[in-house]
Amino acid sequence: MKKTVSITTVVILVLGVLLSAFGGFAIANRFMANPIWKVDHEYLTNKFIYSSIGIGCLIVGILLVLFSAISISRQASEANGPDSSKHHMGMRASNAISNTAIHILLIVISIIWLTPFVCIVLQSFRVDPLCQVGYVIPKHWGFDNYVNLFVNKDDAGKVISTTLSTNGFLRWYLNTLIIALCCAVMQTIIQLCMSYTLSRFRFKARKGLMKFMLILGMFPGMLSMIILYNVLKDLGLTSEHAVPGLILVYIASSGMGYYVSKGFFDTLPKSLDEAARIDGATRAQVLWKIILPLAKPIVIYTVLTGFMAPWGDYVFAQYISRSAPQGMNVAVGLYNWLSNDQINQCYTKFCAGGVVVAIPVAILFMCLQRYYVEGVTGGAVKG
Amino acid sequence: MYKKRLTPAIVKLVCAALALAVALFFFYKAVPPIVKSLDVDWSGGKPGFFASVMLGLYTFLYGDNIDSLAAADDGYGVHLFACIVFVVIAIALLVLGLRELKGTNSFNRMADKSGIEIKKEKRPTIADFFKKVWSAILGFFKAIGDEFKDIWLTFVNGDWKTKVSYLVMGFGCIARGQILRGLLFLLFEIVFIGYMIFWGASWISKLPLDMTKLSGATQEYSEIYDSYVTTYHDNTFKILLYGVLTIFFIIGFIYTWRLNVKQNKIAEGIIKSGKKLKSGKDDLRSMVDDQFHKTLLALPLLGILVFTVMPIVFMILVAFTNYSGTNDGVSNLFTWVGLDNFNELLSWKSADGAQSYAATFGEILAWTLMWAFFATFTNYFLGMLVAIAINKKGIRLKKVWRTILVLTIAIPQFISLLYVSKMFAKNGIVNGFLMDLGWIKKAIDFWGDTRNNGLMARVLVIIINIWIGIPYLMLIATGILMNIPADLYESAKIDGATGWQQYSKITLPYMMFIMGPYLLTSFTGNMNNFNVIYLLTGGNPLNTAASSTGIAVGHTDLLITWLFKIATGSGNKYYQASVIGILVFVIIAIITLIVYSMLPSVKNEEDFQ
Numbered sequence: 001m002k003k004t005v006s007i008t009t010v011v012i013l014v015l016g017v018l019l020s021a022f023g024g025f026a027i028a029n030r031f032m033a034n035p036i037w038k039v040d041h042e043y044l045t046n047k048f049i050y051s052s053i054g055i056g057c058l059i060v061g062i063l064l065v066l067f068s069a070i071s072i073s074r075q076a077s078e079a080n081g082p083d084s085s086k087h088h089m090g091m092r093a094s095n096a097i098s099n100t101a102i103h104i105l106l107i108v109i110s111i112i113w114l115t116p117f118v119c120i121v122l123q124s125f126r127v128d129p130l131c132q133v134g135y136v137i138p139k140h141w142g143f144d145n146y147v148n149l150f151v152n153k154d155d156a157g158k159v160i161s162t163t164l165s166t167n168g169f170l171r172w173y174l175n176t177l178i179i180a181l182c183c184a185v186m187q188t189i190i191q192l193c194m195s196y197t198l199s200r201f202r203f204k205a206r207k208g209l210m211k212f213m214l215i216l217g218m219f220p221g222m223l224s225m226i227i228l229y230n231v232l233k234d235l236g237l238t239s240e241h242a243v244p245g246l247i248l249v250y251i252a253s254s255g256m257g258y259y260v261s262k263g264f265f266d267t268l269p270k271s272l273d274e275a276a277r278i279d280g281a282t283r284a285q286v287l288w289k290i291i292l293p294l295a296k297p298i299v300i301y302t303v304l305t306g307f308m309a310p311w312g313d314y315v316f317a318q319y320i321s322r323s324a325p326q327g328m329n330v331a332v333g334l335y336n337w338l339s340n341d342q343i344n345q346c347y348t349k350f351c352a353g354g355v356v357v358a359i360p361v362a363i364l365f366m367c368l369q370r371y372y373v374e375g376v377t378g379g380a381v382k383g
Numbered sequence: 384m385y386k387k388r389l390t391p392a393i394v395k396l397v398c399a400a401l402a403l404a405v406a407l408f409f410f411y412k413a414v415p416p417i418v419k420s421l422d423v424d425w426s427g428g429k430p431g432f433f434a435s436v437m438l439g440l441y442t443f444l445y446g447d448n449i450d451s452l453a454a455a456d457d458g459y460g461v462h463l464f465a466c467i468v469f470v471v472i473a474i475a476l477l478v479l480g481l482r483e484l485k486g487t488n489s490f491n492r493m494a495d496k497s498g499i500e501i502k503k504e505k506r507p508t509i510a511d512f513f514k515k516v517w518s519a520i521l522g523f524f525k526a527i528g529d530e531f532k533d534i535w536l537t538f539v540n541g542d543w544k545t546k547v548s549y550l551v552m553g554f555g556c557i558a559r560g561q562i563l564r565g566l567l568f569l570l571f572e573i574v575f576i577g578y579m580i581f582w583g584a585s586w587i588s589k590l591p592l593d594m595t596k597l598s599g600a601t602q603e604y605s606e607i608y609d610s611y612v613t614t615y616h617d618n619t620f621k622i623l624l625y626g627v628l629t630i631f632f633i634i635g636f637i638y639t640w641r642l643n644v645k646q647n648k649i650a651e652g653i654i655k656s657g658k659k660l661k662s663g664k665d666d667l668r669s670m671v672d673d674q675f676h677k678t679l680l681a682l683p684l685l686g687i688l689v690f691t692v693m694p695i696v697f698m699i700l701v702a703f704t705n706y707s708g709t710n711d712g713v714s715n716l717f718t719w720v721g722l723d724n725f726n727e728l729l730s731w732k733s734a735d736g737a738q739s740y741a742a743t744f745g746e747i748l749a750w751t752l753m754w755a756f757f758a759t760f761t762n763y764f765l766g767m768l769v770a771i772a773i774n775k776k777g778i779r780l781k782k783v784w785r786t787i788l789v790l791t792i793a794i795p796q797f798i799s800l801l802y803v804s805k806m807f808a809k810n811g812i813v814n815g816f817l818m819d820l821g822w823i824k825k826a827i828d829f830w831g832d833t834r835n836n837g838l839m840a841r842v843l844v845i846i847i848n849i850w851i852g853i854p855y856l857m858l859i860a861t862g863i864l865m866n867i868p869a870d871l872y873e874s875a876k877i878d879g880a881t882g883w884q885q886y887s888k889i890t891l892p893y894m895m896f897i898m899g900p901y902l903l904t905s906f907t908g909n910m911n912n913f914n915v916i917y918l919l920t921g922g923n924p925l926n927t928a929a930s931s932t933g934i935a936v937g938h939t940d941l942l943i944t945w946l947f948k949i950a951t952g953s954g955n956k957y958y959q960a961s962v963i964g965i966l967v968f969v970i971i972a973i974i975t976l977i978v979y980s981m982l983p984s985v986k987n988e989e990d991f992q
Contacts, residue, residue, distance in 0.1 A: 225950070283672050
């Protein structure tokens, strides 16, 4: 029982580490503008072989490291637990292999999932050139893109103004923030009213109402855009004044999305209401004093979804703001930066803008993730 | 105990045969490119083993005519890929069909194992559906008849206060002491009559959009400017809009009037029985108590009525007009055209050289359905697999994996989608990476390649959609996985079931059972998935043939993006967009209706309780 880890395993481990380090280094070297390790290109003319060897080494190396790590942990646990029977060991070995495979799969998935985000962050720090390029790691680093988001410069590079008052990123950002905050509040109130009523009250039109809304939801929402635009235009809420118009459109139809919170209210026991009613509370008091404090998770969920949705809406915002910069939200503004005539000057600025938009929203989401997951899973199971 | 089901078995086997046929077709198409890519010197030299097999196959399928090879496509990957996919589908269907024949489908097995009794209720047929519709129509007319009868009887049997109320709303209430109610009724009547006299009547009277009675913009001499200026007269857009609103208002008035009559009847009954009527104070109190639901629903329903129902009604009406960018209702009036727009969109006739609208519509519809199918099911199965992988016992750092995946939800979609779209651009990172690796020599035009109906872009869109969609499915599936009764697994383990058996016999059927409705909604949601398509490809690569109908359409355009392009593109053919919108609604409604009645869990899930 003294020797818990065999020499072979250690050798494999070291070999794996070396191989993956070599592979990683080879790949990294390939993508660096100024390779650390100057390769004699006469000697290694074939890029294909070179990079393939690098990737191969990396994969094999990772595999070896994982394999050895698992066998080390198995050997260690075997050394500690003398009661393991032979059958058990077989089970454990197959389990270990499948777990290894799953770990590798998860690592690959994570890399795929993270790549775009890593790329966008790296590109946002690229100073030169401003257009799209085929490499990821910038040759020149700097914060210029972020600065350019917030100040307007003339051709000579002199700062003319901040972008708040005129037609820039800051304006769009504030627009979106205002829309998102209003939506979060109003949408929550409306959806809670709707879902609570449909969950707790039994009135004649209830079933019909729910069916009606189900049918309404089958119409493509895009259809109503044209008419809503014309109505809002009559009210003077388009182009430069698109923000209140957008808020109105978003919150007005938010009652349709009552499903998730209704599912939540359905799970709260009715005896709570009844007990309070017997004690003489009105329906309104029941909602305010008993249900609402219990509904904290769903309130947070609704606020969160209400807050996040406006950040991503492009179609309505684009249609209603009619390319008037003061009325745009970030989605429309940043989309325009990627249009064919602007992409060559604004690509890195887009990346920086994307990062600035994404970070607060993502942080908020990550903090409240628990509630979101509860809402989403509950909603799907409930229908 | 298993119940054999013949019809589903036959359906599945036939589908399997069809899939196999499609697979063979793709294989047939794949052979020449493969042979061509082998680049064998046919005249001399000795081909290798694989090459000679392929050449034999080629001569078998296409005859000895080697020259035709030169005309073959370059790429074979697409065909081969499709072939493999369809072979897999065929095998899966075959297995399912055979199991159905044996009577051992998963639902039966699961029910048998767990002891849960799945209700074997009679499935609704199409005939049942029509019967239901018919009885609903009958019921509707009967209800209206009853209403009229009740109104008449109330009038005949009522006292004079009630009779006056038929003309002066709320009179009865005021006369009986319910001042607040009565005043509200009266106020509503005054507002309604005032509106109708001053505005409503004229809107309604213009609603037939009779061109002989309306006048559009004219050039008139203005003394102020000393020149001719355009003067606008009628605005058919406003006529239609306010006409619809007025009709809503009239319906609301009729409902309120009926309520007023009912109130009188109820009040008479209460007085007769010697009880006291509710006072205004009681009414106010009931707003937050007995009638609290009305208070709560007032605001949301008003919003839905004005911002959802009204636009939909309006746009349905637009489908029967010629409202467009040129006939915008202000400078050029639009009018009713009956079913002309439907005829145009669904007719096979076309101007010479142009593809007919019906063909374009069919093409886009086919891709929309294909997209919805693949987008839904790839996400569903892969998301479930990822969820199971993360939740497996012995997997470390569960939270880390989950957080990484959830990042795609946390970051606003337009950023990630736009960026990913640019990553696959011709000068984007992916091409740069591949070229740097030396795997390709020329940049691949992911979004512009029109070969095989833009198959590359289509597949790529579906793959990127997996990237977007898996995290949602992972979260949902995790929640459901936790809820699967643990004793199912324990009994399976005791019986010696392997991990795969547990997965295919317990997990998968259970998930299917629970998530049926979710799959349906996500299918219809994907059919209308504007964001992913529009931000990723914008509909590209361009479909030249289909674009000849008027608006530029791409191979990845869904019906919904097509609708958007028609409405915002040159000419702004709103009428055509509305027709497409109505057709999309019809298609989705049909799919929902059919699938919903087929879902195994419908009985448990239908009422959202």
